[in-house]
Amino acid sequence: MNLPVLITGASSGLGLETAKVLAAENFPLILGCHDDEKAKAAVRCIREHAPGAEIELLDLELASLDAVRAAVETLHRREQPRLGAIVCNAGLQIVDRVRTSQDGYELTFAVNHLGHFALVTGCADLLEAGARVVMVSSDVHQGPRKSMGFPAPQWRDPRELASPDDRGAAGRDGRIAYSTSKLANVYFAYELARRWGERGITVTAFDPGLMPETGLSRGYPAPARIGFRLLAPLLIRVMPIARTVTRSAADLARLATAPELADVTGKYFTGAAEVPSAPESYDQDRAAELWRVSEDLIATARRVPPVERR
Template sequence: MAGERGTKLPVLVTGASSGLGLKTAKTLAVEGIPLILGGHDEQKTAAAVRQIREHAPGAEIELVDLELASLEAVAAAVDALHRRERPGLGAIVCNAGLQIVDGVRASRDGYELTFAVNHLGHFALVTGCGDLLGAGARVVVVSSDVHQGPRKSMGFPAPRWRDPRALATPGENAASDRDGRIAYANSKLANVYFTYELARRWRDRGITVNAFDPGLMPETGLARGYPAPARIGFRLLAPVLIKVMPIARTVTRSAADLARLVTDPELAQTTGEYFTGAAQVPSAPESYDRDRATRLWQVSEELVAAARRTSAE
């Protein structure tokens, strides 16, 4: 099983070159778990490997070129994972994510970039690697309590869910900071829908699928899209925010909680659940809408297929 010391099946971590992904990879490596790091910046990924091996000398680390903003690139990564000498995965940690606050951006496939990276790329990756995951494998999708709205996210705007095809289409008038944050909240709600639908579809295969909210981590680079004064202030105030804000956590603490969802034997049968830190808690009431989750799955399959047809032409 993934997470047992000496396992021969590696854990694939997306967004492992910095922040929560890097810290989680370090935590898993120290436990003797082989890793596959998914990333598209060679220099950052190489630096991540060096840092991991400083904490865990002799760690087993492989790399896969993964650009979640391009479904063609995701397909190439899936193919590369299948062509490994010993294919097979013990777990996938869908950690990579971004937040856009300076207007609308589109992915290489023409989809709204936040939705494309935070949801659609991971959807294509996990479903494409489904045959590499056996009984006992785990999938963890990093979501966020921003999907619950201001009551749970200290004022972050609530998602405004629409048909997934509309969410994937950049709007000409969505150009403000608030629009970008709403798109981010929508993508995090999509993460929860995907988690619950995947858990239902894979339950009979013995694969667990859970969503994880790491809390507000002021130390990470998620605010990199904000204006310079906000970024600087956020960084300088990080120690204070972690102490005074109930939802704020250190990266080290969140990484330990995330790694636990991959390794803890007591969670081997836990699937289709939402965790905030180490606590299993309810997600937003609207996140349990099965019709929405089914529709998101259907549209995601169609968008991935359309992108593949376009790249083949």
């Protein structure tokens, strides 16, 4: 009997398409979403492809550590709480201005890394030998050479990454924050693999490629969004890093469940291929520091009133 797969950001894009693949393969699903209407629409969409799909909805707002903690508590209260896999797919990119999470942390770092860190570590006791964690990263963490000119990450003390400042007013700064958060995803995956390897839990990082069909460009100005959508079919044909969301979803579902990958851990995949991640992503000191600081940031957030959104 298959154990449930928890997918974050499951109401649209890559998360939804991955859920459809797994539902067709008879895997029970837990869809982590923060918009109730979109979540219900996702369930209807999945059941159009797999009428008998077993689906649960989990209220999950990664921008709030209180909300993540509540989601973890909900998972623990399930009648059969064990999980077969967690697919950390949700992500955002901000290009207009500095924004903060409900805990006062820079929003890109908070959602793309810190919320997922809190979710996965909070579910440690729900994952047993054979379970998997897949972090959806991106080749933007490798810099312009691998990402068709996308700005390279700029790593610094994780406390600084979490602290909003006057950066982010320009689109380039928002994209740097995004690529840096994707490097954080790889650090977390590798450190998690080292810490949980003895428990028989495998952890991988996944680059889905450039998917013009998804909504990651929603933060860009309207002309850019429209152009990106209209040019999507052409981009998929001519750009080496571009893929359809259907293709990437099949590769992501495979990482989360395929028997032939049951023992693969601490690795990075672009699509279906295991490839090296960026040289700096193998810095174990940075990964360990990110883990320690993430724990501290979560502990601090529990003592500090949330910052009001503007």
